Amino acid sequence: MAGVSRSAVSFAFNNPQRISTATRERILAVADQLGYTPNTLGRMLQAGTTNSIGVLLPQGLAQILENPYYARFLMGTGQVCDREGYTLLLTPPLQDSVLKAIPYAAVDGFVVCGLEIDRGEVAELDRRGIPFVLIDSDRHEGAPHVEVDDRGGARDVARYLLELGHRRLAVLSIGPRPAADAGHRGPLARRLAGITDALAEVGMTLDDVRLAEAPVTRADGYKATKTLMSGPEPPPTAILALSDILAYGAVDALRDLGVDVPGEVSVTGFDDLAESAWFRPRLTTVRQPIVTKGRMAADFLISAIRGEDQHPHQMLGTSLIVRESATNPA
Amino acid sequence: MAGVSRSAVSFAFNNPQRISTATRERILAVADQLGYTPNTLGRMLQAGTTNSIGVLLPQGLAQILENPYYARFLMGTGQVCDREGYTLLLTPPLQDSVLKAIPYAAVDGFVVCGLEIDRGEVAELDRRGIPFVLIDSDRHEGAPHVEVDDRGGARDVARYLLELGHRRLAVLSIGPRPAADAGHRGPLARRLAGITDALAEVGMTLDDVRLAEAPVTRADGYKATKTLMSGPEPPPTAILALSDILAYGAVDALRDLGVDVPGEVSVTGFDDLAESAWFRPRLTTVRQPIVTKGRMAADFLISAIRGEDQHPHQMLGTSLIVRESATNPA
DNA sequence: CTGAAAGCGCTTACAG
DNA sequence: CTGAAAGCGCTTACAG
Known part of the structure; x- marks a missing residue:
């Protein structure tokens, strides 16, 4: 466009030593006037890499x-x-x-x-x-x-609650899960399997615990816990949440219900987000890296x-x- | 490669009606065998758009x-x-x-x-x-x-603290700021300007308040507040933090110091993150959208x-x- | 030290 | 309904 070939221009930008300083400067100057700048996509296509x-x-x-x-x-x-x-x-x-x-x-x-x-x-x-x-x-x-190791983590926390003496357990799971996932795979299924392991050690099964589901947010956990506590059945003495966020919501709900945590109901999480150490009461949870x-x-x-x-x-x-x-x- | 021209292949993928169903199917089948799939970068370069x-x-x-x-x-x-x-x-x-x-x-x-x-x-x-x-x-x-409107927001919260009767104020700012930013521009400078506005209304200047700086995290706010409270000067009665995160850290530090919030020291934030409504004590802050x-x-x-x-x-x-x-x- | 050519892979008028 | 050609912009051997 302004004096030289395309290769010269390319060299000016990428390969300074393959071109004379004089022409390089001239090219760069003209590019500056024109507002020219090598096209990102063209470059990537040629390079075969996007970084x-x-x-x-x-x-x-x-x-x-x-x-x-x-x-x-x-x-x-x-x-x-x-x-x-x-x-x-x-x-x-x-x-x-x-x-x-x-x-x-x-x-x-x-x-x-x-x-x-x-x-x-x-x-x-x-x-x-x-x-x-x-x-x-x-x-x-x-x-x-x-x-x-979702299974091991869930087993540990369930076992801990069981050893503490809890028998009326509620599991606050992330869900509802897509129907297609019924084949029980993925982290959630593994956590449930871990809980089942621990339960088996004291002669219980998943059918002996209440299962509540909350989609994902703290507010979801709050709502699910409220309905969990409001049923006709005797309330659980411990809520095992499958994520910290859900556990926060559970504690919020319990507090609003006037239920002391952990005095009356224990709550555990899963993840160990940074906030869980600051949270009150400090959250007992499973840390995953x-x-x-x-x-x-x-x-x-x-x-x-x-x-x-x-x-x-x-x-x-x-x-x-x-x-x-x-x-x-x- | 397997019977037809490049255009035909392209049509098979993007323009079904411009090609006979028979050849289209054949092309797609062969593509499947070969594992061929249109290259993303080539497509973008041609289209001039990346989505x-x-x-x-x-x-x-x-x-x-x-x-x-x-x-x-x-x-x-x-x-x-x-x-x-x-x-x-x-x-x-x-x-x-x-x-x-x-x-x-x-x-x-x-x-x-x-x-x-x-x-x-x-x-x-x-x-x-x-x-x-x-x-x-x-x-x-x-x-x-x-x-x-950083300036207005900061003015509002500073004025609020001032009207509550606070005069020994500390501002917990995000920093240190890059030296090049000394020209006082950007959100932080505007917030400081807003505080100055409010201070002026009661005949004070920025020189009359303690200024502490913390880089960004809750732990940073914690640390800055600890040193803020440990000096020989009488401690502030209110800490105006320029971000909620920093305010959380300030409250953590105060609690560890045995100082009641807000009984002995008031703390305010800036941002109104979702957590601030759950935080205890519930955080008084400036909401920005x-x-x-x-x-x-x-x-x-x-x-x-x-x-x-x-x-x-x-x-x-x-x-x-x-x-x-x-x-x-x- | 510089230019003409090929090629990264694609799509879309344009002919046939 | 299909193929040959041009062009999106770039870079890198390859000659001169």
Whole structure:
């Protein structure tokens, strides 16, 4: 356009030493006048790399970002992005389909989240030949995978409550779960299995506990707990929530009902969000290494992108954090 | 590759009616065998659109995602993305430069956050001719802009404390701020100006209040408050924190110090995060419409992308939320 | 030290 | 209903 060939222009921008300083300066000056700047997409297409990793999400962005669990998970992947100079593309389902979202994401690889049931995403990713790592999913051969010992964690906290002497237990679960998930897979099913394990040790089954479900927010947990406590049956002496958020809501509801926690009813959570240590009463809960999970997922993905792929699988442990919100039944 | 021309393949994928059903099926079948799938980048380059909006961030991803303020802001932009079918690209600085990050983001437009001082980003975006909207920045002609009445909000809460009778005030600010920001612009400077306004009404100046600074987290607020209370000077009767998070930390510290809130020391926040209503004591604070801000930014950006750009400017109001954490001085 | 050419993969007028 | 061609913008061997 202004004196030289396209290659010269390209060199001026990317390969200073392959061109004379004089022409380089001239090119850059003209580019500045014209407001020219190398097109990002053209560059990426040629380079075959985007310097971006995608997170394939199971729900809309608004729901995901409202959930502290995901905020922390993304923090972990974010740490790796920061370190490696990647951007992070948040990819929600398109028209309610995570499958449909895949072709619209210009990324070097995906972290696939919350895929309790595989509706073809894994196959699609495989055929595209794009690297990916599965989180909290079922084991899948041929792809890196990071999971948490949900079963063990849930077993620990249930056992703890049982050893404290509680027998009238309520489980506050995240739900309702999609019908298609009835096959009992994914983290939630594993947590329920863990509870079943602990129950079995004292000769009980899941049928002996009350099961309430709340979608996800603190307000949901509040509402579910209120209805849980208002039935004709004798109220539970302990509420085992399957997420910290839900546990917060349970405590809120109990307080408003004039029920002392843990004096009259014990409450436990699952996750150990940062707030749980500040929460009053300090929340007894199961810690799962959420940030580590996110970080590890991104680390595995970047290895896969670089072709160092060994399809690693990683199982992360949980630990019971005993604080103040659970004690012996009155 | 398997019988037909490239155009036919393209039609098979995108334009079913321009091709016979028979050949279409054949093409799709072969594509399936081969694992062929249209390349995302090629498609975007041709289409000239990415269906993605970028958020240009002032800090690394890990820091941003740790901050509930940003989580809520992103929730607002996420709502719009969900509605319009866009993905959201989180773009942190590259090698500490937000400017350098721009060329690596394949997006249709940017939401530019936390740009207290313009280091050339606006000019770069202008020359690229890529749409963008500024948030919490100084007014900039020729670009849509969304801001919040930080000054008014801060004035309101300071005035409230003053009217309660407090004179020994401490301001817990977010900082230290970058030296380059000494020009006093951006939200923080506006909040300080609002406090100055209120102080002036009772014949005081900023020099009459203690100024403490904490970087960002609850733990930071905790630490800053501890040192604030441990000096030789008589302790403040009220702490005006410039963010809710910092206020939480202040209350934590006060509690650990055996100081009653609000009995002995009043504490106020700024933001009104969801947690502030659950927090004990319920936090008196300034509500700013964070989610709305994010939503509006994304709405403006999408209008600009579609060429309906009228360079709208929007100033969002704040409101004082009076709850329990502040009362008359003892 | 510089230019002409090929190719990254796609889509869409334009002919046939 | 289908194919040959041009073009979205870029970069990198390859000649000169």
